Amino acid sequence: MKRVARGLGLGIAGWLIGLNLAAVIRGTQHVNDQANIGIAYVFALSGWLLGVGVWDAWVRGWLGLKPKAEEPDEGWRRYFSFCTDHKVIGIQYLVTFVIVFLIAGLLAMFMRWELMSAGETIMNKATFNEIMSLHGILMISVAVAGVLGGFGNYLVPLQIGADDMAFPRLNALSYWLIPPVAIMLLLAPLAGGFDSGWTAYPPLSETNDVGQVFFILAIITFGLSSILGGLNLLTTVTTMRAKGMKWSRLPIFTWSVFSASILSVLITQFFAASLLMVFLGRAIGMGFFDAAKGGDPILYQHLFWFYSHPAVYIMILPGFGILLEVLSHFSRKPLFAYKLTVGAFLAIVVLSVVVWAHHMFTSGMSNTLHGPFMILTEAISVPTGIIFLSALGTIWRGKLWLKTPMLFALAMVFNFLIGGITGIFLADVATDMNLQDTYFVVAHFHYTIMGGEIFAFFAGIYYWYPKVTGRMYNEAMGKIHAIWMFIGFNAVFIPLFYVGVQGMNRRVADYPLAYERGNLVASISAFVLGCSFLLFTWNMIWSRFKGEKAPSNPWNATTLEWMTESPPPEHNFEGTPVVHDSPYVYGLEDGLHAELGEQEPELVGAGRPE
Amino acid sequence: MAAATVEAAGHHDTLDPKTRLRANRLGLWIFIASESFLFAAVIAARFYLLGVDRPEHLNQELALLITAVLLLSSVSAFRAEDAMAHNDRPAFFRNMSATLFFGLVFMVGVFFEYREGMEFFPPQTLYGSVFFITIGLHAFHVLTGMIALALVINLAAKGHYGRDDYWGVEATVKYWHFVDVAWVFIYPALYLVSW
Structure with missing residues (x-):
């Protein structure tokens, strides 16, 4: 304090x-x-x-x-x-980003209100652009750091049987870099706001109000936080696994965090570099993106998407991790095709950095790049398909236990399927020429990140709530929330596909009358969807204080985080975890993932370098 | 980052020294890999915007000189680390101070580079933009490396480090090598390439 x-x-x-x-x-x-x-x-x-x-x-x-x-x-x-305790830092991340999520969601409500009917409804067009940009960047930050920073920090050391992260102080630093980001982004409207979307393309981002500078400084700081966090997670998983925790025995969530961290450590620098160039262009007139000085705005798009395309995998990979984790535990079956799925994660890490220009088919870049980027992009559906295969193979003939986390996980399978299939039309040059910059893109992106990652985020929140708080959430409220959010979400974004195919432009406050009906449906559904989070918030707060006391393993799950108290003690395990087998040993007579060995008191602190 | 060896008050490190060193080393290498992507981004911008064009007025003698000085500083940095590994403290201080001195000479060189650049290709021109962002980022890294060197020299003078515990020295020296290697890519990209 x-x-x-x-x-x-x-x-x-x-x-x-x-x-x-x-x-x-x-x-x-x-x-x-x-x-x-x-x-x-x-x-x-x-x-x-x-x-x-x-x-x-x-x-x-x-x-x-x-x-x-x-x-x-x-x-x-x-x-x-x-505080350097990874559990405290995980909770700091989770609470911060749930709050940011709610704020950004509220902004989305205002956008949908404005778009409910054609013409100016409640705000002028400049305000709409600023709200749209703020909604975008806040939600992107939730998607990047909510799961990876929150659950990554809280659970990875527990799942690998470690007592903390490899660099506890660096971990605290990566969290405390976040408040300046939030302050700068929320102060930006006072300095004129920024209206260039979360993508901040020049020349607009080099010529608009000073609020854009706040955006740039905030996001460079946020990038630093991501890099340090990713560095910490990679080192922790590599060096601090418990005895017997081979790479082939890592829980799938830890694998997904590991894969996402590889990306975030390396490519985040490109976003920082491109924003630094925009800043220097604004502040002292450097000419990277200024055509009058011989620069080229398309360079920004290359640098930016070299980060931001893989960034969607930084978002979705940990989402897949939670999904598969939950599916396996609630189907009471070993994870299907575990090794192939890990291979798919790593294949996505490699492929995701060579597909960025599919965001730029209409930007005016060289036409010779269209074919290769289309084919590489569509190649990503192979590892993604393997992940789906793993999800479906795990459910197949399982004994499904339809608790709240499982409902969210099943909803995510459905949503991400739609997100993935609609992605093909955007990866394909011929169809993308028509769909680029329409609401089809908006709907596709929300189906992958909100329908995918955010649903997984909520699955994770409910799944690990007993572990983190030591109390059970209210199951009835949780189930209602899951069904409510699923219906609300689909009711918002299916109409947006529809108006998108018809040609409605995104990022514009107004539209021709022909799109009015689809927008009205989407807006009303959006308010319904928005209300579901009130129930969620109430459930979280109420259960934190009045919920039933949680046992150490309410789900009868096998992974290590369930082998310690809820919430875990300061050093995580009373004893030394020893791992014997794969993490998903359901249905096996002699299956035992791990056990806690004798506490060896002479080890604690004995290795402290003086 | 570099000299992060002293534990925070109240924090208890439960890692044994061997694992701690492994973790530290891996962390540093990941950091270096990440930083190299930053330089990759600006160098990529240079080739994207300008191909292999470069202006007529480039002070080749100065650039060659500071490149030589920086390469030399890596040699002395290596010798300093090696000296500490053998507990040869006088050799450590000699080589560490030499490294810091070469770093300083390099920065003086960068200052003259900056002055000439402002005259012939100011940052408002295309080559100037590429030149100054690259040189600036690199100089910033050299500066942080020099601060780390100075801190390590100061700590060693106070009796820290020894044959079995010189992670702070190792980290600083590795970082210094990285700054040097980055320059090995920057120098040809800015000064040498052309048809």
Whole structure:
């Protein structure tokens, strides 16, 4: 708590110092001078980070100062401190991104309200563009970091039988980089907002209001957080697996996090680089994307999609991980084609970085690139198909246990199937020429990420809720939420496919009267869908305090996180986990994934380097 | 990142030293792999926008000189790490200071590069954009490397590190090598390629 307050103070001080220093050095006083804002932000971010924990956790050691013994925060205060426990950090991520999800969802409600009928309904077109952009980037951040940061942090060490992440302090740092991102994005409307969508294409993003600079600075920071988080997860899985936890025995969720982390560590730099170029173009007139100076806006699209296409796999791979995990545990069957599925994850990692230009068929890039990118993109459906095969093979002749997480998982199989099939029309050059920039793209994308990953996210929330909170959620409310959200979601986006095929443009506040009926249906359904999250929020809060006490393994699941108390103690396991077999040993007489060996007290802390 | 060896107050590291070193090394290599993608992005932009064109006014002598200095600094950095691995502290300080000095010379060179660049191809031109973003990002990395070197020298002077525990030195030196290798790609991309 104290550190967060200190961080805020130093952050604000850093902003003011940086802004004035930049003004003096550069000789410009204007508050909207973009280079000055950039410099001020670097000072503010440094102040915030030093205050919140970087000074105590690292810099004192670097300078050779004595470590300061500060009382660690207890109880709920831990969640507002630079706490290095991976479980606390996981919860910090989860709660933060559920809140961001609800805010961004509310923005979507306003968009659907505006689009309910043709013409100007409740806002002008500029406001609509800003709300659309803010909704986009907030939801993208939820999709990138909600599952990977939240469940990745909380569950990966538990699933591999470790007592924490490999770099606990770095882990805390990756979380505490998020608040500046949120603050900058939410302050952006005060500086004129940004109206270039979450993709921020120049030339618009080089010429619009100063709010765009806030966006750029926030997203570069967010990228740093993703890279550090991914680095930590990769190292943890590689070096900290329990005895007997071979690569071929890793739970599938851990594999999916591992695969997604490979992508996030490497390619995030391209987004940072492209936004840095936009920033330098705005602030000091560099000419990367300015055709008048010989630059080329299409370069931005190449750099941006080299990140942002694989980024959708950073989002969906952990979603697949949760899906397969839940399907196996609730079908009471071993995961079908485990090794092939892991191979499919890794194949997606490789293929996803060579397909980016399918977003650019209509951008004016060289026509010779169309064919190769179309074929490579369609090749991705092979590993994705294997994942589907694994999902269906796992359900096939299983003993389905239709609890809330399972309902969400089954819904995701349906939704992602539609998302995947409609993707083929967008990967295909001939059809994409007509569908590009219509609501068909919007519906397709929401079917894959919202219908896919977000449904998996909710499956995970319900599945691991007893483990994380130590209480059971209300099953009836959970089931109603699952069915409600599934129907609401499909009722929103099927009409949008329809108006999209007819040619309705996306990212525009107004449309011809012909599209009115489809939009009305979508808008009303959107409000129905939106209301389902009120039920969810109520269930989460109510169950946290009044829910039944959860046993350590309410689902009779086999993986390691269920072999410890709910919630787990500080060092995760009372004993040393030893792994004997695959994680999905259902229906096998002598199946035993893992057991907790004797506690070996002399090991704890004995290896501490002095 | 580089010298992250001292544990935070209140945090208890349960990893045994061997696994800790393995984890540290892997973490550093992943970080380096990630950073190389940053440089790949700007170098890709250079070839995308300009092909292999380069301006007439490039100070080849200066660039060759600072390249040589930076390569030399990697040699001394390697020798410093090796000295610490053999507990030869005087050789460690000698080579570490030399590395820091070469880094400083390189940065002075970059300053002259910057001045000439501002004159012949300011950042508002296309080559200037590519040139300054690449040089700037690299110089930033050199600067952080120099800070890390200085911190490690200071810690060693206070008695830290030894034959069996010199991760801070190793990390800093590896990072320094990376900065050097990045330059090995940047230098030809900016100064040498042409038809």
